[in-house]
Amino acid sequence: MSTEQAVDEVDIRERIDALVDAVRAKDLAAVRTMFAPNLVSFDIEPPLRHLGAGAKLQNWTKVFTVYAELDYEVRDLTVLVNGDLAVAYAVNRLSGTLQSGDRTGYWVRWTACFRKLDGAWLIAHDQISVPTDFATGRSVLDLEP
Known part of the structure; x- marks a missing residue:
């Protein structure tokens, strides 16, 4: 691995740490800084594809x-x-207390493709998924890594 690749990896890891902090704080403005404007997201909820950073932020x-x-x-x-x-x-893992007072939490699989745009690493594509039980057709949300 080149020195530049190592520096870029550290930068991306720091960006992901910042995303985690922003989500925990429910800071939409900070979350917004992670995404390329033309992001394509295969998010966990319908529809099959979300186009643009605005859709992801919704x-x-x-x-x-x-x-x-x-x-x-x-x-x-x-x-x-x-x-x-x-x-x-x-x-x-996304977890916490719902507005109803119920506790919830589940693990998802996450893949993000970053592009370096104007010197900043931004997510240009992401995919979030959960395993499916084919016999029932239902998502399996109780798995642990």
Whole structure:
């Protein structure tokens, strides 16, 4: 790995740490700084594809509205850098207390493709998924890494 790749990997990891902090704080303005304007997101909720950073931010707005208290964890993060493109993947946990007072939490699989635009690493594509039980057709939300 070149020195530049190592520096870029550290930068991306720091950006992901900042995203985690922003989600925990329910800070939409800070979350916004993570995404390229023309982001394509295969998010966990319908539709199949969300186009543009605005659509992704609407999803985070929904999450921030539903949760009274929110925690976010990234585990087993891998970052691969090649030039102005990078891929990061991990299993992430969204958990907390809903506005109803109920506690909830589940792990998702997360992959993000970063592009270096004007010197900043931004997420140009992400995919969030959960495993499916094919026999029932239902998502499996109780798995642990």
